[in-house]
Amino acid sequence: MLLFCSVCGTSLSVEEGSASLEFKCQGCGYTLPISKPVTSRVYPRLKDLDEVLGGPSAWENAQVTEERCPRCSHNKAYFMQLQTRSADEPMTIFYRCQNSKCAHRWKE
Structure with missing residues (x-):
């Protein structure tokens, strides 16, 4: 799963914050705390x-x-x-x- 900064649109990376892990923007410094497990699964369509x-x-x-x-x-x-x-x-x-x-x- 790829998240983007709501302020500048740069992709967010996972970093260790003060209390737990958080998403952080390398461009403007915006942070979004991670409050629950983040998972994403993509199943590609197999060709016939x-x-x-x-x-x-x-x-x-x-x-x-x-x-x-x-x-x-x-x-x-x-x-x-x-x-x-x-x-x-x-x-x-x-x-x-x-x-x-x-x-x-x-x-x-």
Whole structure:
């Protein structure tokens, strides 16, 4: 959590005051006593796998292979290879079931 000085607008820093911790402005000297625990949590929104792979249109040019879907056992799937790690690591293969009712995605 980032607080700003109500007098000059500079960000406040935490410092030890006379009795306890306080927020203090380095610009004008304004202080704000800390009377209770201060916490803040930010949970970033995780990207959907399709976003990471280039959006829904990325599968339009994908090749077809005879890979069995682990969910519905359909015997064909689309696949793409992407370099997701460093260059000396093998490429990751992403699959999507060709059965439109299933469309399960997995990787190898």
